[in-house]
Amino acid sequence: MRFHQPWLGFVCLMAVGCQTLPPPEVIQPKPQVRPVRLTEPLDGAVGRVISVNARLRFVVLDYSLNVMPAVGDRLDVWRGERRLGELKVTGPVRNTTLVADIVSGDPEVGDLTRPQPAPEPPLEPVSGGDR
Numbered sequence: 348m349r350f351h352q353p354w355l356g357f358v359c360l361m362a363v364g365c366q367t368l369p370p371p372e373v374i375q376p377k378p379q380v381r382p383v384r385l386t387e388p389l390d391g392a393v394g395r396v397i398s399v400n401a402r403l404r405f406v407v408l409d410y411s412l413n414v415m416p417a418v419g420d421r422l423d424v425w426r427g428e429r430r431l432g433e434l435k436v437t438g439p440v441r442n443t444t445l446v447a448d449i450v451s452g453d454p455e456v457g458d459l460t461r462p463q464p465a466p467e468p469p470l471e472p473v474s475g476g477d478r
Contacts, residue, residue, distance in 0.1 A: 392416070394460040396424070397444070404449040406434060408460055411443040422460040424452055434460060 391414050398407035408422075416422060422434040432452015439446055447460075 392462050394422070394445075396454050396456055396458045396460065399454055399456060401449075401453070405437070406447055406449060406454055408434075408445050408447055409443060410445065415440065415443070415445060416462060421450070421463045422447060423463055424454045425459045425461060426455070426457075431458065433463070 393413055394408040394410045394415075396406050397409045400406070410416075416436050418436050418438045418440065420436045422436065423430050424432045424434060432454060433450040434447035434454070435450050436445060436447045
């Protein structure tokens, strides 16, 4: 019986010692979160060139998040802050896409389109005899 007594004391001390230690603190690295843009915020009249047929001089435009222009409207083509050319909406119009003829410039896939600013009305002549 003497053989079991030292082991029994050792086991009791180990059990009591392990119970008094605080649990180890686990430090987890912060996950690197990068903001993901699902859509590019645009103003309500901007489209994007999604296909170009340079030989036949037309483009396909996507207006999935914006108001589509009417057939016959003229659009400016922009790449960044630079105006590259002009388009004329000819149709067909399907769901959120439409076709426009290339009037000037060389648009590429990814370019933006914006409606041309409305021309200012002509000034009315002022008659000098109505005083």
